[in-house]
Amino acid sequence: MALNKESNGFTFGFAIVLVVVLGVILASLAEGLKPLKEKNVRVKKQIDILSAMMDVEKEGIDRSNAETEFSKYVDLSQAVILNNAGEEVARGKEAFEVDIKKEYRDKNLEEKDKKFPLFIAKDKKSNETRYIIPVVGKGLWGPIWGYICLEEDMRTIQGVSFDHKTETPGLGAEINKPFFMDRWKTSQISNDAGDFQKYEVVKDNSGSTDPSKVDGITGGTITSKGVEEMVNRSLEIYSNYFKNINSK
Amino acid sequence: MSADKKSSEPLFSKKNKKLITDPLTDNNPVTIQVLGICSALAITVQVNQAIVMSLSVLFVIIMGNWIVSLLRNLIPSRIRIIVQLLVVASLVIIVDQVLAAFLPDLSAKLSVFVGLIITNCIIMGRLEAFAMANKPWPSILDGFGNGLGYGAILILVAVFRELFGSGTLMGIPIFGNALPGEESGLYAIGYQNNNLMILPPMALIIVGIIIWVQRSRNKALIEEH
Numbered sequence: 001m002a003l004n005k006e007s008n009g010f011t012f013g014f015a016i017v018l019v020v021v022l023g024v025i026l027a028s029l030a031e032g033l034k035p036l037k038e039k040n041v042r043v044k045k046q047i048d049i050l051s052a053m054m055d056v057e058k059e060g061i062d063r064s065n066a067e068t069e070f071s072k073y074v075d076l077s078q079a080v081i082l083n084n085a086g087e088e089v090a091r092g093k094e095a096f097e098v099d100i101k102k103e104y105r106d107k108n109l110e111e112k113d114k115k116f117p118l119f120i121a122k123d124k125k126s127n128e129t130r131y132i133i134p135v136v137g138k139g140l141w142g143p144i145w146g147y148i149c150l151e152e153d154m155r156t157i158q159g160v161s162f163d164h165k166t167e168t169p170g171l172g173a174e175i176n177k178p179f180f181m182d183r184w185k186t187s188q189i190s191n192d193a194g195d196f197q198k199y200e201v202v203k204d205n206s207g208s209t210d211p212s213k214v215d216g217i218t219g220g221t222i223t224s225k226g227v228e229e230m231v232n233r234s235l236e237i238y239s240n241y242f243k244n245i246n247s248k
Numbered sequence: 249m250s251a252d253k254k255s256s257e258p259l260f261s262k263k264n265k266k267l268i269t270d271p272l273t274d275n276n277p278v279t280i281q282v283l284g285i286c287s288a289l290a291i292t293v294q295v296n297q298a299i300v301m302s303l304s305v306l307f308v309i310i311m312g313n314w315i316v317s318l319l320r321n322l323i324p325s326r327i328r329i330i331v332q333l334l335v336v337a338s339l340v341i342i343v344d345q346v347l348a349a350f351l352p353d354l355s356a357k358l359s360v361f362v363g364l365i366i367t368n369c370i371i372m373g374r375l376e377a378f379a380m381a382n383k384p385w386p387s388i389l390d391g392f393g394n395g396l397g398y399g400a401i402l403i404l405v406a407v408f409r410e411l412f413g414s415g416t417l418m419g420i421p422i423f424g425n426a427l428p429g430e431e432s433g434l435y436a437i438g439y440q441n442n443n444l445m446i447l448p449p450m451a452l453i454i455v456g457i458i459i460w461v462q463r464s465r466n467k468a469l470i471e472e473h
Contacts, residue, residue, distance in 0.1 A: 011324040018331060022338045029342060033349040040352040063352070169293065169413075170443035179427065 045096070046070040049119055051161040052147035053130050074132070078120040084111050086240030095119065101145060104136045116237055121149075128152040133238050137230025140222040142166040144175065144230060148184075154242040155190045162227060172223025180217060187211045189235045194246055196239035201228040259385065267389040271397035278401040279459045280469060283369040288402055289451040291361050295418045298406035300347070300354050302399025304362060306392070308339045309371050313391035316379040323380075332375040333366070340365045370398055405454045413445030 004010060043066045050056050050070060061069045079095035080088050095117035103114045119132040131150040136143065146162035160181050167173040174180055188211045190196050197212045201224040207215030216224030258264075277283045287305075291297045315335050316323070323331050344362045347355040355362070365371065374394050379387040410416055415423040415435075424433015426441060444450050463469045 005322060005324050006326070011327055014322065014324055015327060015331075018334060022334060026338055026341055029345055033345050036349040037345075037352075040349070044352065169446040170441075 043067060046074075048161060048163070049074065049121075049132055049134075049147050052132050052149040052159050053121060053123070054159070073124065074119050074121045076119075080118045080120070080241075082116040082118060082237060082241050084114055084116065084237055086237045086244065088241070089115070100134050100136050101143060105143075116234070118238060118241070130158060131238075131242075133234060135230050135234040137226050137233070139164050139167045139175075139226040140172050140220075141168070144223065144226055146227075146230075148231065148235070150189065154246065155188045155194070155239075157184050157187050157189065160184045164223070167223050168220065170219075171217065172220035174217050174220060175223055175227055183207055183214050187214065190239045190243070194239070194243035196236045196243075198232050199228055199235075201225060264386060264389050267386055268393035268396070271390075271393040272400060274466065274469065276397045276401065276462075277370040277373075277394050278398055278455065279462055281370075281373075282459075283373060284398055285452075285455065287361055287364065287368060288405060288455060289448045290364075291358060292402055292406040292409050292451050293413065293446055294357075294410050295403060295406045296354065297357055298399075298402045300351065301358060301361065302395070302402050304340075304343045304347070305365055305368065305371070305398055306395035307343060308336060308365055309374060309395040309398075310388055310391040311339050312336050312371055312375055313379040313387040314384055316375045317382060317384040317387035320380050320382075328380065329372075329376070332372060332380075336371055336375070337366050370394055401455070401458065404458065405451055408454050409445045409450060412442050413450075415441050 005014075040063075043063050046066045047056055047061065047063070047070075050059075050061060050066075050073060053073070056062075059069070076093045076096055077091075079092065081090040081095050081098060083089050096119075098115045098117045100115075100117070103109055117134060119134075121130040121132055122128070123130055129152045131154060133148045133150070134145070135148060136145040138144065142165040144162065144164040144167065146160055148160045149158045150156065151158045162175045162181060164173060164175055167175065187199075188197070189199075200213050201207075201216040202213045203216055203218075203221075205215060207213045214228075271277055274280065278285065278288060284305075287301065291301045312332070312335050316332055319331070340363060343365070344355075347358070347362060374390060378390045382390070407417065410418075411422060415421060415426050421433075423439060424435050425431060426435050
């Protein structure tokens with residue numbers, strides 16, 4: 001067959017056929033794997049939420065059983081969505097779907113339209129209520145985020161889980177290590193009157209004695225300050241909500 | 249296709265074996281051709297990551313070499329680079345999607361670097377230099393050899409960096425417990441992890457040392473200037 005493979009017609013034809021074939025393969029692959037990938041994202045979020053209130057590794061929770069374990073602890077029908085003044089705007093499962101990272105980055109979204117989800121969980125051992133607050137902020141190189149779990153009194157931190165995308169290894173990246181996250185435990189987000197008190201990440205080692213101070217990470221100052229800003233900005237909103245429902 | 253190959257030479261003839269062994273030693277794509285350095289710097293902090301990255305590159309380069317070699321007599325020479333790029337890009341997207349679906353934690357750690365396999369010069373280099381001019385079987389072997397040569401260096405660098413940077417290998421503590429307050433093993437007597445090992449410049453230094461060792465053992469590799 002006399003096929004001139006350097007002709008324009010053949011070149012175009014070859015390109016079109018190749019692109020169509022590859023496009024069909026990739027599109028069907030992406031579509032086929034979509035449910036799996038969506039499940040992965042959902043499960044990761046569930047593990048992150050749970051890890052604020054417990055040591056998920058010790059409890060034997062991993063990707064395989066996260067969905068059933070999550071529903072044992074967290075009642076999504078009780079979850080609340082707040083606005084930036086700390087007022088309840090909605091209640092129910094949709095709180096889980098709020099993408100606070102996206103809303104935090106979205107410059108066109110007005111502050112008053114942003115949603116702040118609050119998850120209500122139950123500690124199975126003590127049967128006490130736990131309040132889990134998602135937070136998001138900026139580190140030195142990229143986004144940082146986490147979950148803060150409050151005890152039944154709505155002011156004492158029971159545990160936190162922080163994570164980051166690209167902080168410096170060995171320095172700022174240590175915010176997701178237990179030694180740093182443990183420093184937040186038992187400190188309080190509000191005073192006896194229920195008013196929010198700001199956190200300070202300090203360098204002088206006073207964090208272990210003062211309930212509103214937390215020791216930062218040496219060499220990770222900007223990331224530590226990012227955590228401070230993230231926690232203060234978010235907790236202020238939630239402490240308003242807690243103050244209101246307590247005074248009712 | 250397979251019939252005429254068998255009649256001409258055995259599957260693992262001396263020539264074909266050389267296609268695999270050469271990139272592992274005297275023609276290593278990383279240490280001799282100094283290609284693929286970018287990813288060698290980025291994802292060699294942990295051995296696990298290096299292994300997954302090596303397997304991904306191995307898959308892309310073998311499949312890429314094979315597909316391009318099958319099409320080599322059809323590809324119009326004016327658009328051959330774009331065709332190669334398309335093939336590589338599609339393979340990389342397949343790897344990326346499969347990792348995201350089945351190994352989500354590793355996929356998150358490797359982040360953009362799986363996507364950046366597209367820009368790995370080793371792959372484009374082998375497609376253009378070898379697969380465009382050779383039959384499918386030698387092309388598969390060539391891809392296998394080069395992918396292995398790349399992976400071997402990647403994993404070697406990662407072993408050094410994870411061992412001395414984090415004190416672990418594949419996540420398993422080697423020198424004892426490094427947690428402040430509960431040190432054990434080497435850490436109890438004052439040993440500390442080297443944070444420089446975790447930073448990208450150290451990968452360059454380790455690759456440099458490997459190149460130095462290799463060339464001082466085999467003087468023929470030293471270029472004349």
